[in-house]
Amino acid sequence: MATQIGQNTRYQPQDWFTNNYTISTNAERQRDASHQVRQEGRFLKNETDNQTKWDQYSNNVRLADRVDHIRKWKEILEKTLADLDKEIADLSEAKELTEISLEAKNLPTDVVLENLTLREGRQEIDVVIDEPEKQLHKEAEVIDGIKKQLQQRINESFEQLCLLQEARQQVQADLQDKNIALGIDIDQYNLSDKSPNISFKPDSLRVPKGSTTPQQWEDFSRYNKDRADAEMKASNNLREAIHHTLQQTDNDLEAQRIATEYALRKRIHEFERAKDELEWQKKNTEEEIAEMENDIRNLEEAIRDKINPMKLAQTRLENRTYRPNVELCRDAPQYGLTDEVKQLEATKRALEEKCNQAKHALDGLEKNLHRINDDLAKKNNSPMLDNRCMNIRQKLQTRPQTSIERNLTITGIEREKTKILA
Template sequence: MAFTTVTTYEKPSEHVALPDWYSRLYELRQTADNKSRDAYNLRHEGRQLRNETDIKGKWDTYHNNVRLEDRVTEVTRWRDVLQQCLNSVDDEIRKLTEEKSTTERTLEYLNSPLSVIAESLAMRDARSGADLVQDEGDIEIKNELGVIEALKQMLTAKCQTAWEQLNRLKEAQFKLQLDLGNKQDAIDIDRQNLEMDKNCSGTSYKPDPLRIPKNCTPYESWLEHSRYNKLLADNEIAASIKLREAMYVVRERAYNDLKAQNDATDYALRLRVYETQRAKNELEWQRKKMAEEMAKVMREIEDLEEAHLNKTDGLKLAETRLENRIFRPGPELVQDEAQIGLADEVLQLRQTRQDLMDKINAAKATYNGLEELLLRMDSDLDNKNHAMMTDLRCIDIRKRLGMSDRAPPPTQTDVNIQLTRMEDEIPKS
């Protein structure tokens, strides 16, 4: 080691050789270049990833917004369709309820003819004697009773069917209302989601957003459910319309059948009144003839009794003469012509008196028979008067059937208006 005048200090560690120093510098430069290249690639990949994720996120959001809009449109369309069905169901419920009420009023209207028929039968049963007969009037009234009972059963069955149909319509109405409420809630939720963006304050992480709820249904099931509700409503509306038409036809047929039977019954009663009046007139004429004949018979009896009395006086005279001639004296007590003539006269007068008495008895028997027949005629006339008044009262009672809501219109114009169903079109004065 060389001798120096300056004191120097060196680290005790080993010094790096110059080639090693150049080698280390080269290594550092290579490492820096690699790191720079890696950093550049990282920045490039990061920028590319940012751009790709931004673009993908924007397009995903756009597509999901379109899907949400399409979903809102689809659900809104189904909501409008179901709302129209619900309106139709509500309108059909109203119409069917009115038709059912009209049919029930018709049933209540039939109670009036039933009371009239019962009163008519009771009144006609009050007839007496030979006029208590099973005539056409009784037959037609009982036929009318059968017609009304059949109509009541038919209308009652229609009312029951209408009540069941109303229940089905209300069930369809409830299902539509429930489905419409669910669809409206779904529309509101999806529209709220459409209004949200990534800068909204309400966004946050959720515990398990990818979970599928237990009651979640596939799209096909949802579509089938909506179609089922619409089809159910349409079917119930069609069935209700058919039922309303059937109820209208049955009700009109009931009115027509009842009107036809009423006319037949009224005709039978009027015919019976006519026949009773004709029989009454015949009996009155016969009674008048019978009374005249009785008066003639009475006068004949009086004449016969007077003749009998005259013959009695004549017989007394003839017998007295015969008795006086018995006291003729001696040979003068002879059977002469006078004696024979007086005896013949007595026999003839006795026979005449007997004939007259027989005739008087026969005349009295005839008079009694005529009087008994006259009493029977009087009783029969009373029965016929009572029967005719009964039928007339029945006809008056049955006039109440024409004072109901189903009475015929007073004028031909009203008839035409009713036939053409223009009541609602014509303004009321």
């Protein structure tokens, strides 16, 4: 039986070597490419892990900073709210005191009207416009003016209370929003990638309507605080004005009451008071002049004391200009000496200006002292004349002597009796 050989394709040996080389080369290239992909994958994994880690850390820091910022403003607003509550209570108390004081002025009005009515019972020549009647009418005018002032303060207090309440509502609303935002941000800070309540959210990158910038957020809270501070300052000024008005009106009413009750002795009292005031002013003015002269001497000495330091600083600057070549640099001593010279010049100018102001004030004090001395001389003379007039008028109070008293005076018996008694 004959053997049949298949008709397979025949290749040359170099084709066989070429095929083997191609397979080997492709395998090495594929392994290199695979190795490169693996290395890049590992690098990308590490980079993305690190980026994710640091992004979470950075955002945690941002959230912590934000929480601290919100907490700081929360504390500020809480303090502002407490101050507002205290100011509202204080202003309400001042308003109540003003209302009580206004109601209390009804009694002086009734008293003045009753006094004027009783004085209408005078007859004939006694019905004169004398000093007590003038003072009673003046007292009625003072009381009416006081009532108007107190009513005005009450109206101003009511308006200011409304403004304080409005500011308080704004601060309280802002504080409530801060508490909600603080709770939300604290919850977000406490979240982690292992928290059970995290999930994918639809359109998480959207910007909610009504979002503000951090500057707008801070400006809003700052505006609320500044407005509250402004209203509290206005309220504080109003309370001071109310207490001043209460005290001033009480003083005015008391002064007018004293003037009404002591109308006949008013001028002497005013002269004595003016004299005492001038003597007190003279004493204080003389002491102030002595103090001012001493201060002027101190200022002049201080100006003289600045001469040598100025010479020293300028000499140092001038001598340092002779440094050779590159050594002539504007180093720290150069700037320091320049600042020292400028500071000394400014200090000297300020001292000279203050010394001139002190001399001007001293001149005013001396002129005022001269005027006080002139006025004091008049005040010393006027009460003396008034007292002499009062002494002369004492004769009107002397009762006439009887015949027996006249005879005793003539014979000297009264003098002997007085001597024995003495």
